[in-house]
Amino acid sequence: MKRVQYDRYGGPEKMYFGECDVPRVGDGEVRVSVKAAAINPFDWKLRQGAMKLVTGRRFPKAMGTDFAGLVEAAGRNVGNVTVGDEVFGTVDFKKSGAFAEAVVVKADHVAKKPPQLSFAEAASLPIAAMTAWAAVIDRAQARPGARIFINGCSGAVGAFAVQLAISRGAHVAGACGPASRDSARAAGVAPIFAYSDSEAYARGGTYDAVFDTLGTLDVGHGLSMLNPRGVFVDINPTPGRLLRGMLSRRYKLAFATMGIKRLPEIAELAASGTLRPAIGLEAPFTDALSVIADAETGRRTSGKTVLTF
Known part of the structure; x- marks a missing residue:
């Protein structure tokens, strides 16, 4: 089968289409015929070597984490899905491989696709x-x-964070770029600030939580925006940010892997319309190399970029 892979860590030029055997299915695993795969910044950061202490130096390595498709085989001890089901899910980042015609994953890394949603x-x-x-x-x-308060309230993670917070009855303020102000306002964010208005953030009062989706909000400034019991949530833990955050019990890290067990609930919220994915570009898998490179080098769209098969 065909997949996107690379033989060494580096930039977009390291990617190429490779051929590999259709992976076997083990106990507790399913093989999915991929119909769509979404591109995340995490995908090219892995290829650049950001996690090479974990991913190692055994090549070639496959790319891609998020996908949707049809279950075409299931191993023993799989109870949540069956052959023929439409599913969506994610691949363990140490293996990756969603940018491929088929992928094998742990069964608890997939959930049934809501029929209201397209594969993309x-x-x-x-x-x-x-x-x-x-x-x-x-x-x-x-x-x-x-x-x-959500810094980056209109990005892929930020938009879902807004939707989840509002669905729980929270009031959401946020910062975004000028092109996204209307969509953020329509989603219920108020007030909305420009990224450059960092001194204005705190004038609205103290927050129960500040969530920095971008890694651009100074940790000290974010902590100063909190009430005494508030928390600063970070998903971009650079050494400097970690060091600053370790000085406060109110600094919390969040990772996608913490939410894998929530995939069925995420599916339910998407089916009900509470979570609303936004597609910016659908491109054929044959264009994967150029599309990934464009996203990586800054030529991005508003909304997710998805490869279709």
Whole structure:
């Protein structure tokens, strides 16, 4: 089968289409014929070597984490899906491989695709929605009346975070770029700030939680925006940010892997319209190399970029 892979860590030029055997299915695993795969910044960061201490130096390595498709084989001890089911899910980042004609994953890494969603829409859910869940529900504990500030409220993770927080009855303020202000306002964010208005953020009062989706909000400034019991939630833990955050018990990390067990609930929320994936571009798998490179080098669209098969 054909997949996107690379033989060494580096930039977009390291990617190529390779051929590999259709993977076997083990106990507790399913093989999915991929119909759509969403591109995440995490995918090219892995290829660049950001996690090479974990992913190692055994090549070639496959790319891609989020996908949707049809279950074509299931191993023993699989109870949540059966052959023929339409599913969406994510691949363990240590293996990756969603940018391929088929992928084998643990059965608990997939959930049944809501029939209301296209394969492209379903493929856009996993990492972004799982990260938002870990940050807003698990760490920020969104609840009725809570005040939450989201830096990057219109991005893939930020938009889902807004939707989750508001569905829990929280009030959401946020920062975004000028082109996204209307969509953020329509989603219920108020007030909305420009990224450059960092001194204005705190004038609205203290927050129960500040969620920085971008890694651009100074940790000290974010902590100063909190009430005494508030938390600063970070998903971009650079060494400097970690060091600053370790000085405060109110600094919390959130990771997509914390939300894998929530995939069935994410599916239910998407089916009801509470979570609404936004597609910016659907491109054929044959264009994967150029489309990934465009996204990586800044030529991005508003909404998710999805490869279709």
